[in-house]
Amino acid sequence: MGVTMRAPSKRSGEKEEQEExxxxxxxxxxxxxxxxxxxxxxxxxxxxxxxxxxxxGLVKDTLYLRSCQAHSVxxxxxxxxQGSTPELNLRHxxxxxxxxxxxxxxxxxxPYVKRLDLRDNGLCGAGVEALAGALSxxxxxxxxxxxxxxxxxxxxQAICAALAVNPTMQKxxxxxxxxxxHAAQYLAELLLAHTGLKSLDLxxxxxxxxxxxxxxxALAENTGLTELNISWNHLRGPGAVAFARGLEAxxxxxxxxxxxxGFGDPGASxxxxxxxxxxxxxxxxxxxxxxxxxxxxxxxLGLRVNQTLRILIAHQGHSVSGDNF
Numbered sequence: 013m014g015v016t017m018r019a020p021s022k023r024s025g026e027k028e029e030q031e032e033x034x035x036x037x038x039x040x041x042x043x044x045x046x047x048x049x050x051x052x053x054x055x056x057x058x059x060x061x062x063x064x065x066x067x068x069g070l071v072k073d074t075l076y077l078r079s080c081q082a083h084s085v086x087x088x089x090x091x092x093x094q095g096s097t098p099e100l101n102l103r104h105x106x107x108x109x110x111x112x113x114x115x116x117x118x119x120x121x122x123p124y125v126k127r128l129d130l131r132d133n134g135l136c137g138a139g140v141e142a143l144a145g146a147l148s149x150x151x152x153x154x155x156x157x158x159x160x161x162x163x164x165x166x167x168x169q170a171i172c173a174a175l176a177v178n179p180t181m182q183k184x185x186x187x188x189x190x191x192x193x194h195a196a197q198y199l200a201e202l203l204l205a206h207t208g209l210k211s212l213d214l215x216x217x218x219x220x221x222x223x224x225x226x227x228x229x230a231l232a233e234n235t236g237l238t239e240l241n242i243s244w245n246h247l248r249g250p251g252a253v254a255f256a257r258g259l260e261a262x263x264x265x266x267x268x269x270x271x272x273x274g275f276g277d278p279g280a281s282x283x284x285x286x287x288x289x290x291x292x293x294x295x296x297x298x299x300x301x302x303x304x305x306x307x308x309x310x311x312x313l314g315l316r317v318n319q320t321l322r323i324l325i326a327h328q329g330h331s332v333s334g335d336n337f
Contacts (some may be wrong), residue, residue: 047186076118083114091118098126103135103157112139119146120152127155131185137166147181159213165299168195176205185213187241197221198275200230207236213248215269216244224251231258231265239267243297252279259293260286269297271325280307289322297325 018123071090080087088107091169094100095298107115112135119125135143140163147153158171175181191199196219202209219227224247247255250276259268260282275283280303287293303311303326 020181035080075121076114079114079117080111083110084117085111085114088115091115094122094124099129100125101129102133103129103131107133107135107139108138109134109136109142113142113278116142116146119143120149123149124154125150126152128153129157130161132160133156135161135163135167137162137164137170139163140167141170146175148172148178150178151180152312155183157185158179159185159189159216160163161189163189163191165192165194165198169198171200172198174207176202178208179207179208181209183211184209186217187213188216191217191219193220193223193226195219196226200226203227203230203234203237209237211239212237213241214245215241217248219245221247221249221251223247224255227258228254228258231255232261234262234264236264237266240265241269243271243273245271245273248274249278250277252276253282255279256282256286258290259283262290263292265293267295270291271299271301272298273301275301275303276308277304277310278306279303281310283309286312286313287318291317293318293321295323296321299325299327301328303328 021219028304047218057125061334077087085107088102088105088111089098090102102115107130111133112130119128130143133139135158140161147156153183158167161167161187162170167189168186170326171186175184195217199214203212219242223245227242231237242255247270252273255270256275257281259265270283273279275298279301280298283296283298291331298311308326311326315324
């Protein structure tokens with residue numbers, strides 16, 4: 013099993029720098045002399061932004077600073093440095109619900125952001141609810157990462173409702189949010205309503221058998237999704253079978269990751285049956301799903317008929333008996 017390592021945090025050495033940047037931005041907006049520029053990459057970025065930031069950018073920054081003041085939060089210097097670049101990366105910034113509220117107010121007037129990365133910010137349900145309003149109205153943001161924010165069912169309901177009415181959104185990442193079967197209904201509604209969504213990441217959640225029974229029929233009816241990652245959940249037994257049946261009827265999905273779910277032999281057999289009919293899937297990862305030789309045989313029968321699958325990852329690294337596929 014691979015382990016992803018994160019680089020050591022640089023936050024401890026950036027606090028003073030961020031305060032200087034925020035003060036400098038506030039000074040520019042107020043007409044005051046600019047504070048000392050940041051070093052290295054940040055200073056280069058700031059100089060570039062000075063040349064292209066127009067009245068719209070000043071208005072955006074002003075609204076954000078006022079919103080931060082109203083919500084009693086420290087402004088994120090990355091937002092002030094964003095200028096007209098299409099990506100806003102605020103991951104690991106500890107925004108919290110209040111920071112999300114401040115950001116949401118500013119996003120409604122930001123015409124530049126296309127990709128919004130808010131991974132690991134402790135937004136919780138309240139913060140995601142605040143952002144949902146802005147995302148529902150955005151005509152530019154097409155890629156959003158809200159992973160690792162403990163959004164729970166409250167956040168899932170809010171974000172799914174917001175995205176369902178926004179045809180612009182194409183890629184959504186909701187990994188590691190503690191989503192359980194109660195959130196599955198809202199996710200299913202999103203799959204049924206949004207035909208423009210191309211990529212969805214639901215990995216590292218708590219979606220169980222019942223969630224599979226809810227998501228399976230929605231996957232069968234979905235028109236548009238081409239990539240789905242639902243690895244590291246708990247789709248087992250009837251839930252795994254129902255989900256596989258959804259794959260059988262789906263005619264759009266090209267990449268599917270269902271690894272680390274415990275599909276078992278019944279789930280593997282259902283996937284095998286799906287592969288006999290499905291003629292669009294190209295990549296399938298179902299590794300570490302407790303599949304024995306019996307399940308592998310059923311899966312193989314489907315592979316003999318399927319003509320489109322190019323990549324299959326099915327190693328069972330946690331084998332106990334030694335005869336697993």
